[in-house]
Amino acid sequence: MTLPPGLSSQLEASKPDFDIVSLFSTREAERYSLHSQYMNEMMVRVLRTIGYDIGFCRGHGQYLFDRAGEQYLDLLSGWGVFGIGRNHPRLRQALTSVLASDLPNLVQMDVSPLAGILAERLLHHLPYMDKVCFTNSGAEAVETAMKFARKATGRAGIVYCTHGFHGLSYGALSLNGDRVFRDGFGPLLPDCVQIPFNDLEALERALACRRMAAFVVEPIQGKGVNLPDDDYLAGARELCHREGTLLIADEIQTGLGRTGRFLAVEHWDVEPDMVLISKTLSGGHVPVGAVLARRGIFEKVFDSMERAVVHNLTFAANDLAMAAGIATLEVLESERLMQNALRLGARLLAAFEAMASHFEMIKTVRGKGLFIGIEFGQPHSLKLRAGWELIEAISSGLFCQLICIPLLKDHRVLVQVAGHASHTVKLLPALVLNDEDCDWIKRSFETVIADSHRVPGGIWTLGKALAEGTRKAMAHRYSYSRESNHHSS
């Protein structure tokens, strides 16, 4: 691509003292000390403790590369933002073409053509929806939907589920089903009611007061990879309709092909009143979110010219974000990534189910498309049970970490535990995964899980070492904080 003459000479002129990529190369090895000093030190401690301080230097598609150029298979995909893989050439081309142009961008007292085009293309996938409001993130989409629901219904209440995760800003945090995220940040928004996930009777009871504006639910919960029963979402649709409550599907993680359909709700033929998307839509490069809603909701929120900007986010419809969204949709379609997710997801599920039949610590395997959870549980045999109980006593959920660590260290597979104290390892790879990657996953998991079923074996030794390391770090921290308290008093 040729850059306009003015821009290329400007870039050339600014190169020697302002080259971000050489800045990255010359200082990337300092990333942990920079973060410890200037940012979240605890995050660095976690990474170091579990050996996740690799220092990745390059990303392409579903792969990451370390300093030595070693290739890793990324099953986190940046918490799901790299649906189309890292640095996709078509996304990059879309973004550089915007940067190389003189598009007006964010005029504000005008409307953006690219935003209109992206809205049109998104709505093409959801014919029952009419309108789109763009946001800068997933949490902002949740905040927007909560406001819209209150205004559209004239009610205050919002119902949400145990284990739900919708982001960490105040409204979204008020719908968080995990105490660890909420503790210490209260008081949260009033009138938010928690019910168990996958429980229609509880939902019926919560809606019966007819004061609930919305029921906000992830079709498949990210924390734990919890799937609903087949009648749950359709039942929720019916109950919400009956009680005048809006059904809001948070598809921020499950949307845009992740589960093998454009939206996860399509697996159960459910049409919500609002749908929230983000993550994959960004192409992994430019944060963006969107609330897709029925016309009546918009008519209630924007009900006069005076209120035309009553809900508005300065950066949301910026050209780079809109271009990223348009390019992502093109890649999803042209590379048939939803179909790929469906096929490879089924392949992986079958492989893990086969493992579950001969590894007693695999309790269940579940998922849809490339959104898969492998849940571990207490073994039957006595010698394994002793090891399991020891690890559980140290820290609930530590067992899964003991699966993830050797996966990274010995097999170069980056994967995560599906939440605090969770016994589920979660796979959330880019949708561009291929058959060789599936072989890689199967081989690595099989070896690591087999090792976990040998006592004494590598992972049990690792568990003890980790527990000892954590104990020492805490003791050191405790004495350090006592010392600093002493000095400051």
Ligand SMILES: Cc1ncc(COP(=O)(O)O)c(C=O)c1O
């Ligand atoms: C289902 C769901 N909703 C909302 C969010 C919040 O998105 P963000 O981190 O962009 O605010 C997330 C993020 O992980 C999510 O998984």
